[in-house]
Amino acid sequence: MEKGFVENGFIIDLSDAKNTTQLVFELSSIMEHPDVKGKKICLKLGDLDLKQSQLLSIKALIESMDADIAFIDTNSEQTEASAISLGIIISELSDKEIPSIAASSESNIKEEAVEIKIEDENVKKDDLNKTIEIHADIEQNQNSPIETAEDVEDIYEEETTQEISEIIPTEHFETNFETLALNEGLVPKEEISKYILLDTGDVLPAGVEENSVNTEALPTLYINQTLRSGQTVTYEGNILIIGDAHPGSEIVATGDITVWGILGGIAHAGSLGNITSKVRALKLNAIQLRIAGLYARRNDTLNVPYVQKTNEFTPEEAHIEDGKIVIYKKLRRD
């Protein structure tokens, strides 16, 4: 094995992640590879400040993939303190010695990182042209308070670090999907669209205009639990859920929604008109997807199994493109 690899393990460099949401997604795209199983992971966390509960769930998630954290490397005192209290070993990795996996750089991953080939490609771009008959032209419930906030453990706001390094493409997550898909000449094969736009009329609340605020500048509400039927989370900013969102639950954010798990309920991103908002999940089975003023329902013909399991991590992302909600899926080709 190459120098720098601990025995039976490898290094994941997440130091470019600008916030927890991104970190979780980078990590998930790496962890999706079956070779991760049983490995000892050395996590490079960079400057990101992670609170104890955040680090704990990252650890739990790595463990849920049958892997282990060997040690972490961090520049943040906060993260260091969290690691100490969790009994996670801290070690320093020097960039010179060790070939590292830069999660944000595709070529790095391919060339230097173990045998992982993260070939995230656009697989399917849904055609969402059809409309159906539900009409609505009034204000929707935007201003409801965070209903489950009191019940949810471990909720806090996370300050987003806004250092944009020039090396990192700001939207690398998306660009990968699109450009790679184009390069690979991947076209959607299935005729059936996963989501169908609802003709709901103007559903943005009165006085709210469409806008394109950078969601990365918004605070993030971090929730470490499964949302069950009947539970609602509403937040001005981004919402990151580590866990599943069951059918019957509702997530409403003025920014992005990220579910590290199965999203089965209703998700409304950009609820105050932000058309750049995205909904991301490891499995996107939302009964309804709402982004800004666009509503889409899951296709009736889409057969979602009664019991949903996910051992396979194939993150999906929904966002608006040309006035339609489109969904991109990462697929591993092997």
Add this chain to the structure above:
Amino acid sequence: MTGRVIVITSGKGGVGKTTTSANIGTALAKAGNKVVLIDTDLGLRNLDLLLGLENRIVYTIVDVIEERCKLKQALVKDKKNPNLSLLAAAQTRDKTAVNAEQLKEICDTLKEENDFVLVDCPAGIEQGFQNAVAGASEAIVVTTPEMSAIRDADRIIGLLEAKEEIKSYKLLLNRVRPSLIKSNEMMSVDDVVEILSCPLVGIIPEDTGIITSTNKGEPIVNDENALAGKAYRNVAQRILGEEVPFLDLDEPKGFMAKIKNAFAKLKAKV
């Protein structure tokens, strides 16, 4: 036009109110009537699932009451039958989000433009029940041939009788298993009717097809071959005033059986 508002209630939970609402609603609509189904089980809504309409719900009854949308906008049209629509319950709220007066107002508005308004009532006798009953003038009491369900149905009938607005109420006996009745392990239809002294509107057999139809979001009345589907179609016809004989679910008829039956009745009453 003034339509009929019928509440489907039971007292005991899980005896088949929602299944009955979805099926009778679908059957009435198929027969050419304009039908609205109202789910009043706030926080535990199911009717949308049984009809396979969950993905179409944008507004719920609570949005109507809290004036976030107009009543018409909240009506979700059925996938197959344009005569049928659903006013969904809110999943993220509880029974206190709605009161009886508001529900009555909604029923009154809906009956102006529909032949039937069917109200799926939550279990229990508390506010949810009071709300559901408020706008109705007829009731269907669902029960199963079990002592506990019958006891609760009896309680409900008592409450309905005390309500001036309820002009008529009928019994729907669900999950009947002829083989068990035969072996005297289940009360017979006659027994139940006698205990409750209430006219029957339908007898629905136990049918595993109901489980699969629930999971598919497709009421069993749409299945021409299912016995339970046929039984529900008959209920719809009776509601429309036709005389339809009850399905022969193979009740014991001989002399010996009658005696056995009498014993079963005794046992049941003890």
